[in-house]
Amino acid sequence: NVTPELAPPPKAEAQPKKRRNWRDHLTSYDEVDNDEDGIVVKRRPTNTEEEERIPNENVYSGNEKFKQDEERELAEKPTKKEVMDIAAVRANLPIYSFREDLIKAVKTGQTLIVIGETGSGKSTQISQYLMEEGFADRGVIGITQPRRVGAVSVARRVAEECDCDIGDMVGYSVRFGDQTSPKTKIKYMTDGVLLRECLLDPMLKRYSVIILDEAHERSVNTDILFGLMKMTLAKRPDLKLLITSATLDQGKFSHYFNNSRVFFCPGRSYPVDIFYLDEPNKDYVDKAVRTAIRIHEEEGKGDILIFLTGQYEIEEACNRLEKEMQKLYKRKPDMQDLVIVPLYAALPPGEQSKVFQPAPTGTRKVVVATNIAETSLTVEGVVFVIDPGYVKQTGFNATTGMESLEVVYISQVAAQQRAGRGGRTRPGKCYRLYTKTEYDNLIPSTVPEIQRSNLCNVILTLKAMGVGDILGFEFLDPPDPVLLIDAMKQLFFLGALQPDGSLTTVGEKMAKFPLDPKFSRALVAASETGCTRDMLSLVAMLSIENIFYRPSTKEGRAKSDDKRRELFEDISGHVPDEITGDHVALLYLYDSWLDSHKDNKFCNEYFVQPRHMKEADDIRKQLHEIMETEKLSLSDKKGRYSERMERLSLALCQGLYINAAKRFNRPPEAKPKHLREKINNDEDLAHNQYQDYTYVVMNRGQLALVHPQSAVLLSPQQQAPEWIVYGDLVQTTRVFMRTVCGVKEEWLEVLHERKKDLNVSKLVGRDVREVVSSLKLAQAVSTEIVDSKYDESHAEE
Numbered sequence: 001n002v003t004p005e006l007a008p009p010p011k012a013e014a015q016p017k018k019r020r021n022w023r024d025h026l027t028s029y030d031e032v033d034n035d036e037d038g039i040v041v042k043r044r045p046t047n048t049e050e051e052e053r054i055p056n057e058n059v060y061s062g063n064e065k066f067k068q069d070e071e072r073e074l075a076e077k078p079t080k081k082e083v084m085d086i087a088a089v090r091a092n093l094p095i096y097s098f099r100e101d102l103i104k105a106v107k108t109g110q111t112l113i114v115i116g117e118t119g120s121g122k123s124t125q126i127s128q129y130l131m132e133e134g135f136a137d138r139g140v141i142g143i144t145q146p147r148r149v150g151a152v153s154v155a156r157r158v159a160e161e162c163d164c165d166i167g168d169m170v171g172y173s174v175r176f177g178d179q180t181s182p183k184t185k186i187k188y189m190t191d192g193v194l195l196r197e198c199l200l201d202p203m204l205k206r207y208s209v210i211i212l213d214e215a216h217e218r219s220v221n222t223d224i225l226f227g228l229m230k231m232t233l234a235k236r237p238d239l240k241l242l243i244t245s246a247t248l249d250q251g252k253f254s255h256y257f258n259n260s261r262v263f264f265c266p267g268r269s270y271p272v273d274i275f276y277l278d279e280p281n282k283d284y285v286d287k288a289v290r291t292a293i294r295i296h297e298e299e300g301k302g303d304i305l306i307f308l309t310g311q312y313e314i315e316e317a318c319n320r321l322e323k324e325m326q327k328l329y330k331r332k333p334d335m336q337d338l339v340i341v342p343l344y345a346a347l348p349p350g351e352q353s354k355v356f357q358p359a360p361t362g363t364r365k366v367v368v369a370t371n372i373a374e375t376s377l378t379v380e381g382v383v384f385v386i387d388p389g390y391v392k393q394t395g396f397n398a399t400t401g402m403e404s405l406e407v408v409y410i411s412q413v414a415a416q417q418r419a420g421r422g423g424r425t426r427p428g429k430c431y432r433l434y435t436k437t438e439y440d441n442l443i444p445s446t447v448p449e450i451q452r453s454n455l456c457n458v459i460l461t462l463k464a465m466g467v468g469d470i471l472g473f474e475f476l477d478p479p480d481p482v483l484l485i486d487a488m489k490q491l492f493f494l495g496a497l498q499p500d501g502s503l504t505t506v507g508e509k510m511a512k513f514p515l516d517p518k519f520s521r522a523l524v525a526a527s528e529t530g531c532t533r534d535m536l537s538l539v540a541m542l543s544i545e546n547i548f549y550r551p552s553t554k555e556g557r558a559k560s561d562d563k564r565r566e567l568f569e570d571i572s573g574h575v576p577d578e579i580t581g582d583h584v585a586l587l588y589l590y591d592s593w594l595d596s597h598k599d600n601k602f603c604n605e606y607f608v609q610p611r612h613m614k615e616a617d618d619i620r621k622q623l624h625e626i627m628e629t630e631k632l633s634l635s636d637k638k639g640r641y642s643e644r645m646e647r648l649s650l651a652l653c654q655g656l657y658i659n660a661a662k663r664f665n666r667p668p669e670a671k672p673k674h675l676r677e678k679i680n681n682d683e684d685l686a687h688n689q690y691q692d693y694t695y696v697v698m699n700r701g702q703l704a705l706v707h708p709q710s711a712v713l714l715s716p717q718q719q720a721p722e723w724i725v726y727g728d729l730v731q732t733t734r735v736f737m738r739t740v741c742g743v744k745e746e747w748l749e750v751l752h753e754r755k756k757d758l759n760v761s762k763l764v765g766r767d768v769r770e771v772v773s774s775l776k777l778a779q780a781v782s783t784e785i786v787d788s789k790y791d792e793s794h795a796e797e
């Protein structure tokens with residue numbers, strides 16, 4: 001029962017084998033493509049190559065047609081018509097009919113809470129309405145987004161709607177990326193950027209309106225901004241604040257913001273039928289792919305949206321969808337095409353925008369997305385939603401000091417939001433890949449991030465803004481005092497806080513860097529030690545997550561590990577064993593990349609993404625600028641490579657020494673080759689056999705293993721260092737230390753010295769025992785406050 005307009009064009013069935021892969025429509029030059037032989041990095045096509053890529057009549061697939069339509073549209077549409085189209089689209093958004101009432105509400109109060117369904121037009125329209133009404137004449141209209149992707153993509157969309165270049169009247173600012181100019185009137189930014197601006201100017205003088213968007217996401221930064229904005233509003237009666245959200249406990253918000261008004265903007269949504277599984281299901285990627293193919297085969301018009309947890313899962317699902325489609329074409333040669341579109345934060349912005357383009361006539365689009373598509377980005381045309389019920393979420397446990405990025409169940413509110421994505425344009429269907437009982441057992445709503453995060457950075461920022469009493473700060477949902485006290489202790493050990501909790505000069509400098517305080521401390525230390533050049537490169541490299549690409553196939557992984565091993569072998573003779581590790585390796589990688597003249601081939605060879613290297617390079621430049629502005633010494637000492645690396649490790653240790661660990665067992669003199677191979681082939685087995693890479697984490701008295709992908713395990717010659725510092729602890733099957741570096745024992749002595757000055761009550765400015773007992777957390781905190789001394793017998797337990 002394929003309707004005529006859904007019938008495929010006649011040429012489609014003739015050449016099913018020449019259909020292009022879903023990746024083919026990713027045109028980014030550095031897209032890494034994984035195949036059986038390892039990886040192939042595609043360069044951005046030159047003009048001639050691009051022409052060659054445009055298929056002749058025989059090559060045809062959904063994705064390719066998608067591209068053709070897009071190109072034709074770009075070439076053919078007159079600008080005037082485009083403008084008219086945009087005006088029509090804008091007028092058609094649900095929020096449009098509330099424009100006048102909304103403006104009135106903004107004018108009558110200082111704070112306004114706006115609740116409207118996802119896609120009603122809050123993020124893109126409110127800022128424009130306010131500008132049209134003259135609010136931007138007195139200052140910039142600033143809108144925060146919890147995600148980088150959100151800030152960039154919404155800004156691009158609004159610039160398009162305003163018919164201006166990005167960075168002109170409409171701009172955005174994200175960490176290490178500023179696209180604004182003195183002409184900018186509407187500025188989208190991440191909540192982290194506004195938080196940093198509050199540091200420089202707590203009165204936010206350049207703004208006339210602040211809109212905290214996506215408030216329901218409850219990111220740490222947005223939560224902190226709630227508190228800060230309350231203080232700023234009291235001093236700046238002319239400043240307007242809007243809190244916008246899809247779903248929200250409006251009573252609680254209104255009460256928090258001095259009983260501010262709540263403005264509802266009903267969306268235009270259609271009913272969505274919900275389907276549950278009869279039996280619980282584990283392999284949700286497989287189930288999601290099968291469900292999508294079945295929908296494609298059996299259901300009528302409408303796009304599909306699949307929610308998965310991250311990039312790798314999404315790529316796997318896209319590959320499997322492609323394979324299933326090939327099979328389907330064989331069975332049913334006249335099957336309509338399926339355009340497969342991935343959507344995750346690390347996707348280049350140009351690729352992200354493809355999600356918003358409608359599928360060409362005669363095809364169906366399937367968007368395979370992370371949680372971004374839940375409320376941040378609205379994908380039009382979705383009728384079928386596939387919800388496996390999982391999300392990747394950060395967590396932090398103050399008692400163990402461990403940060404985690406885990407796949408966890410979503411909440412019921414999130415499940416409802418996801419289902420709602422299917423009812424935007426017509427009645428939809430949502431396939432929940434879990435049972436009704438499982439749904440009933442989900443937590444009602446997600447715990448705010450602030451209650452499950454490491455708060456060091458936030459506290460440093462608050463302190464730098466003059467908030468002395470952190471425990472007394474007016475949080476909407478106060479974090480566990482254990483988390484706050486733990487973070488303040490860490491800042492004290494870093495030398496950022498005085499024993500009485502006030503900021504030190506070092507702390508003031510640290511607060512200027514948009515970095516984890518451990519790394520801003522290392523940078524400040526580097527300017528004293530005379531190794532700023534290397535530390536800037538290293539910290540920039542550490543700012544990129546997963547710099548090494550690990551292919552999904554076993555062979556590919558082995559190849560990539562071999563290349564990394566080569567890299568470590570190169571330096572192993574030049575760096576003293578006791579300070580070797582991931583940090584020197586990362587620096588060596590960066591320097592080698594510079595030596596290669598930033599060559600993409602180099603990246604390809606060493607399994608790193610050129611895009612990531614360029615990003616690190618950009619970050620380095622910006623950190624360098626901050627060092628200059630802050631007048632931190634940039635003069636480096638000269639010396640041999642090993643001396644350079646020693647200075648680097650020493651400075652790094654100043655930032656990481658709270659994360660010190662001592663080797664638990666002496667490793668054998670040389671590591672047998674078969675064990676080395678096992679490390680790469682069977683991670684778990686390797687851990688069982690690799691007890692010599694077990695360390696005792698000093699301030700917790702707990703055992704942890706060096707992460708199997710660490711340079712310390714991959715480099716063949718040297719021994720495991722006696723003392724190391726680690727970047728972070730993660731708990732998966734075991735407790736692992738990631739990004740480790742050897743240090744000298746005497747470098748750690750300063751920690752013991754500083755511990756002597758620690759008086760937690762003095763530090764936090766409250767009688768901690770009183771605070772804690774009033775919160776019935778006495779037991780949890782007292783174990784936390786008494787720093788566990790290093791005790792091997794305790795560790796052994």
Ligand code: CDP
Binds near residue numbers: 118121125154
């Ligand atoms: O903020 P809210 O969820 O209420 O809606 P919005 O993000 O302002 O989206 C309004 C419309 O703009 C939707 O139809 C989106 O699909 C569209 N949009 C877009 O085309 N491109 C973007 N980058 C963002 C939104």
